[in-house]
Amino acid sequence: MNMLLDGSSFPSHAELNKERKVLGRKNKEIKRGKHFYANHSSFSQTNTDLPEDFCNQVLCGDSEDLLKTLPDNCIDLVFTSPPYNFGLDYEGGEDSENWPLYFEKLFRILDECARVLKHGGRLIVNVQPLFSDYIPSHHIISRHMLDSGMIWKGEILWEKNNYNCKYRMGKLEKSIQSISQIHLGIYRDLLQGVAQNRWPEF
Numbered sequence: 613m614n615m616l617l618d619g620s621s622f623p624s625h626a627e628l629n630k631e632r633k634v635l636g637r638k639n640k641e642i643k644r645g646k647h648f649y650a651n652h653s654s655f656s657q658t659n660t661d662l663p664e665d666f667c668n669q670v671l672c673g674d675s676e677d678l679l680k681t682l683p684d685n686c687i688d689l690v691f692t693s694p695p696y697n698f699g700l701d702y703e704g705g706e707d708s709e710n711w712p713l714y715f716e717k718l719f720r721i722l723d724e725c726a727r728v729l730k731h732g733g734r735l736i737v738n739v740q741p742l743f744s745d746y747i748p749s750h751h752i753i754s755r756h757m758l759d760s761g762m763i764w765k766g767e768i769l770w771e772k773n774n775y776n777c778k779y780r781m782g783k784l785e786k787s788i789q790s791i792s793q794i795h796l797g798i799y800r801d802l803l804q805g806v807a808q809n810r811w812p813e814f
């Protein structure tokens with residue numbers, strides 16, 4: 613055990629190493645069918661160079677329109693922070709679209725992102741669920757990208773330490789006190805990573 617200054621303890625590396633291990637991992641992966649949902653992917657494996665006109669440029673406009681001007685498989689990494697549909701005021705829109713319309717637009721853009729990604733390229737989406745509307749945007753987006761044949765790589769929870777009362781107090785206060793709901797108070801934004809087609813093992 614390692615001790616912290618406040619007297620609490622956490623397991624040492626050696627103790628963690630004693631945890632139950634999976635035996636025959638490779639065979640079990642084969643049996644499960646790793647990345648099974650990506651088997652139907654129709655992504656091309658032929659990458660293209662980014663056209664000269666797009667190099668070192670900041671392009672302004674609707675992402676859906678701009679992305680359509682790019683060829684397939686020419687981008688290594690897309691990192692996007694789309695509107696969350698919370699009702700914030702952005703230039704050019706008030707960000708409170710009817711949910712189905714919001715996701716339709718977002719998915720058209722994310723599908724374009726997947727199309728322009730190189731084979732093995734990655735798409736990172738920074739998004740926040742809207743608890744007050746019970747909309748798990750992160751899950752809905754992940755589901756869509758899995759259905760399109762992308763491989764889910766992982767997620768990062770962003771602890772911002774700036775909860776507003778909507779998340780900690782009021783209607784949710786009681787449920788947050790229960791262990792099963794404790795996560796509602798601690799995660800805000802999620803960065804989700806998916807890859808186009810199979811990423812070389814490393």
Ligand SMILES: C[S@@+](CC[C@H](N)C(=O)[O-])C[C@H]1O[C@@H](n2cnc3c(N)ncnc32)[C@H](O)[C@@H]1O
Nearest residue numbers: 673674675676693694695696702703704705721
């Ligand atoms: C969550 S904010 C991200 C802000 C960004 N990370 C920044 O630091 O400026 C979402 C942004 O997407 C923009 N936006 C909304 N719809 C868009 C679209 N169709 N194409 C491009 N940008 C859009 C909004 O104006 C807003 O600035």
